[in-house]
Amino acid sequence: MSLASLSGVEVDYDRGRALGPIDLSLSPGEVVALVGPSGCGKSTALRLLAGLEAPTRGTVTRAAGKGETAVVFQAATLAPWLPARDNVALPLELAGTSKVEARAAADEALRKVGLGAALNARPAQLSGGMAMRASLARALVTRPRLLLLDEPFAALDEITRRALADDVLALTAELAPAVVFVTHNVEEAVYMAGRVVVMTSGPGRIAGEVAVAGPLVRPPGFRTTEVFRTAAEAVSTLLAGAMERAA
Amino acid sequence: MTRVLAPLILIAVLLAGWEIACRALGVAPYLLPPPSAIGMALAQSWPLLLGSAWATLSTALLALVIASLIACSLALAVSLNGLLEDAVRPIAVTLQVTPLVAIAPLVTIWAGIDHPERAVTGLAAVVAFFPIFSGALSGLKAIDPDLSRLFDLYGATPWQRLTRLRLPSAVPALLEGHKVAAGLAVIGAVVAEFVAGSGGSQGLAWRILEAYNRLQTAKVFAALLTLAVLGVALHATMEYLERKLLNSWRGR
Numbered sequence: 001m002s003l004a005s006l007s008g009v010e011v012d013y014d015r016g017r018a019l020g021p022i023d024l025s026l027s028p029g030e031v032v033a034l035v036g037p038s039g040c041g042k043s044t045a046l047r048l049l050a051g052l053e054a055p056t057r058g059t060v061t062r063a064a065g066k067g068e069t070a071v072v073f074q075a076a077t078l079a080p081w082l083p084a085r086d087n088v089a090l091p092l093e094l095a096g097t098s099k100v101e102a103r104a105a106a107d108e109a110l111r112k113v114g115l116g117a118a119l120n121a122r123p124a125q126l127s128g129g130m131a132m133r134a135s136l137a138r139a140l141v142t143r144p145r146l147l148l149l150d151e152p153f154a155a156l157d158e159i160t161r162r163a164l165a166d167d168v169l170a171l172t173a174e175l176a177p178a179v180v181f182v183t184h185n186v187e188e189a190v191y192m193a194g195r196v197v198v199m200t201s202g203p204g205r206i207a208g209e210v211a212v213a214g215p216l217v218r219p220p221g222f223r224t225t226e227v228f229r230t231a232a233e234a235v236s237t238l239l240a241g242a243m244e245r246a247a
Numbered sequence: 248m249t250r251v252l253a254p255l256i257l258i259a260v261l262l263a264g265w266e267i268a269c270r271a272l273g274v275a276p277y278l279l280p281p282p283s284a285i286g287m288a289l290a291q292s293w294p295l296l297l298g299s300a301w302a303t304l305s306t307a308l309l310a311l312v313i314a315s316l317i318a319c320s321l322a323l324a325v326s327l328n329g330l331l332e333d334a335v336r337p338i339a340v341t342l343q344v345t346p347l348v349a350i351a352p353l354v355t356i357w358a359g360i361d362h363p364e365r366a367v368t369g370l371a372a373v374v375a376f377f378p379i380f381s382g383a384l385s386g387l388k389a390i391d392p393d394l395s396r397l398f399d400l401y402g403a404t405p406w407q408r409l410t411r412l413r414l415p416s417a418v419p420a421l422l423e424g425h426k427v428a429a430g431l432a433v434i435g436a437v438v439a440e441f442v443a444g445s446g447g448s449q450g451l452a453w454r455i456l457e458a459y460n461r462l463q464t465a466k467v468f469a470a471l472l473t474l475a476v477l478g479v480a481l482h483a484t485m486e487y488l489e490r491k492l493l494n495s496w497r498g499r
Contacts, residue, residue, distance in 0.1 A: 052396050071400055077393040081415045081496050090411070094401040122498025142401075 009058035033193035041204025076131035200242030310371030322383035374435030382424020386417030
């Protein structure tokens, strides 16, 4: 039983076809990376899965309801006027959870992402990496079955993004939601996902898929293993082919 | 230190030059009084000027409050209804580009010839209205699109969207609008006083007119100086308030 799927989905914008037709199915607990050049419709595919956008043609099925879906955007997207804990408590409060309960859950979620000391900090006082962690805590506080990440580390430096990649894997291991992860970084995709879906642009289509073996909480040194290198090469080859066809 | 000293020195040099030139060239005091005469005028009539400054300031502040109430409620209504915005915008723009001086006679008639102070307050409120209205409106509409998507995702009700997203998002633009409006309200009050007269409450514009009619140019300068100080003080206060409130909004 798939948790969410796109079948024969096409999206048209004013300029013409932006995406599709594409087919993509997600099983519970799997981590899928969407990789592709800018404008290939990765983010559109993500918004379709989130139910934030409707397809022009085709069908989107979602077993995970709106309340069971969480999204993390490229920017931390925290409300600047709220302290970290209230930002994280927001989804629960909007869903009708009492303020006290929502705050308790938010504090717990923030401690899990290592922000236990910054519960009352405002977003302006957090570093880029910390803000992203708070954003991640806000996504996880609702205990989602489907977690959608739209280039969440794009604005961070290499060291922070590597640390956060490990954190995301560790944090989602317990809850095991299906994760869809948009990136244009091949190594990040291979490191984080069990399945890498390569997309091509003009209009956005799926060029191919690469499976990455191994446990999803990656062992140290995973980036130097044969599995990692082979998968990364396969993804790069697919991506190069996709770029050629697009050009 | 030099940053404070430099403008002071420049002012002192300019004043000295002005004084010397007036004396050396024997300029008639009604044409251009020397700074010493202006200082004397200021020293003689400061209680009167202070009272007038208060009259102008209180008119401007009252106008600011009235304008704020109307502008904020209208902006809120308009931001909730696209059709209403389309309907209101051309009227608002037309009113905004019409010079204040030109509508002053009408407002004076409506306020009643016996109540020029009402006309002055009304006119100042008209000027203060637009920066608040456009600030509030753009603030209410300037929402982080991703934050808005999150509210969609979490199934926020329209009321939650308004109170927990739109209103708090609008705070910086609202503060900016009020700061600009405060300055304009003083200008509006002065212009309106020139046109409508000021009846019982005699503001600084009235002092300028009075001195001008008697060719007491030094007094004109003294009133002008008071007006400038009032404007600077108000601007500084509003800027300070804006910074304080913005910092508490952002939590700094």
